[in-house]
Amino acid sequence: MSDAVFFSDIDFERYRKLIYKECGIVFTANNRSILDRRLKEIIRKKNVSSVGEYYKSIETDKNELKVFLDAVTTNLTSFFRNLPHFTALEKFVLPAIIAEKQKKGAPQTIRVWSAGCSTGEEPYTIGVLLAEKLPPYWKFEIIASDLSLRCLMTAKEGFYDGDHMTGVPEGYLAKYFDKQVNGYRIKDVIRSKVRFDYHNLINIPQWRNFDIVFCRNVLIYFDEAAQLQVIKHFWDSMLNRSFLYIGHSESLFGMNTQFQFVKTEWTTLYKKWID
Ligand SMILES: C[S@@+](CC[C@H](N)C(=O)[O-])C[C@H]1O[C@@H](n2cnc3c(N)ncnc32)[C@H](O)[C@@H]1O
Numbered sequence: 001m002s003d004a005v006f007f008s009d010i011d012f013e014r015y016r017k018l019i020y021k022e023c024g025i026v027f028t029a030n031n032r033s034i035l036d037r038r039l040k041e042i043i044r045k046k047n048v049s050s051v052g053e054y055y056k057s058i059e060t061d062k063n064e065l066k067v068f069l070d071a072v073t074t075n076l077t078s079f080f081r082n083l084p085h086f087t088a089l090e091k092f093v094l095p096a097i098i099a100e101k102q103k104k105g106a107p108q109t110i111r112v113w114s115a116g117c118s119t120g121e122e123p124y125t126i127g128v129l130l131a132e133k134l135p136p137y138w139k140f141e142i143i144a145s146d147l148s149l150r151c152l153m154t155a156k157e158g159f160y161d162g163d164h165m166t167g168v169p170e171g172y173l174a175k176y177f178d179k180q181v182n183g184y185r186i187k188d189v190i191r192s193k194v195r196f197d198y199h200n201l202i203n204i205p206q207w208r209n210f211d212i213v214f215c216r217n218v219l220i221y222f223d224e225a226a227q228l229q230v231i232k233h234f235w236d237s238m239l240n241r242s243f244l245y246i247g248h249s250e251s252l253f254g255m256n257t258q259f260q261f262v263k264t265e266w267t268t269l270y271k272k273w274i275d
Contacts, residue, residue, distance in 0.1 A: 024226030116218030117144035120155030145199035158186035
């Protein structure tokens with residue numbers, strides 16, 4: 001590392017604390033190299049003289065802070081990621097919600113939140129499945145949020161390179177995507193159902209009344225205190241009969257939450273099931 005981007009232990013500590021306070025993401029000695037690398041890239045791009053100088057700019061400039069937090073996120077995602085989650089959606093979650101709504105005579109609409117949606121593959125996958133699997137006359141709406149402005153731009157665009165489409169079943173590719181030079185664009189019939197918005201999960205969301213929340217492969221970057229805070233926000237924004245998906249390597253086990261663990265034939269998930 002050159003002197004211009006020398007990152008001392010004291011610098012690391014300051015950055016680590018700021019990132020945690022602002023968005024819940026935890027950096028430790030184990031993943032410090034990721035932060036080192038990303039910070040180095042930003043500092044080169046912005047032509048800033050030192051990590052100390054850059055720290056001052058993110059402390060004082062809210063927009064620069066957003067750019068910085070965006071840069072430290074990990075955005076890996078794909079269409080139909082962890083297929084058993086979507087099989088359970090079709091065969092277990094949707095039938096349970098539909099039965100509840102029919103019992104109550106509630107409106108035939110399903111509201112879903114894809115929290116930490118990255119570049120949009122997750123909410124579009126959900127959109128395709130709801131378009132396919134909901135009974136006739138049922139409607140759906142999807143809110144998709146992230147704190148990465150870069151990712152949200154790609155997500156809104158809805159255009160993906162051809163090599164990104166592995167995982168999308170042939171039939172759905174033909175039906176819900178337009179083939180373009182070098183890639184595919186999600187069709188408006190799905191895109192119009194997904195609303196993308198900037199939201200930092202450690203803040204209280206402005207949305208309510210969700211039937212299903214997907215927050216997969218996001219909590220893994222937080223410590224337990226931040227996870228609990230986020231989970232509480234989900235609880236408050238969900239309907240009394242609703243479901244929560246988290247990543248397959250994530251768990252609420254041992255955490256003080258009101259969610260009930262649900263084991264299905266295909267996967268495990270959580271539910272809020274109260275009167
Ligand atoms: C690894 S991706 C997961 C994407 C998708 N949910 C999936 O499972 O394929 C994690 C996403 O969480 C977002 N993220 C991390 N911390 C966040 C926070 N505090 N608020 C909102 N989004 C956050 C990142 O920007 C990133 O796009």
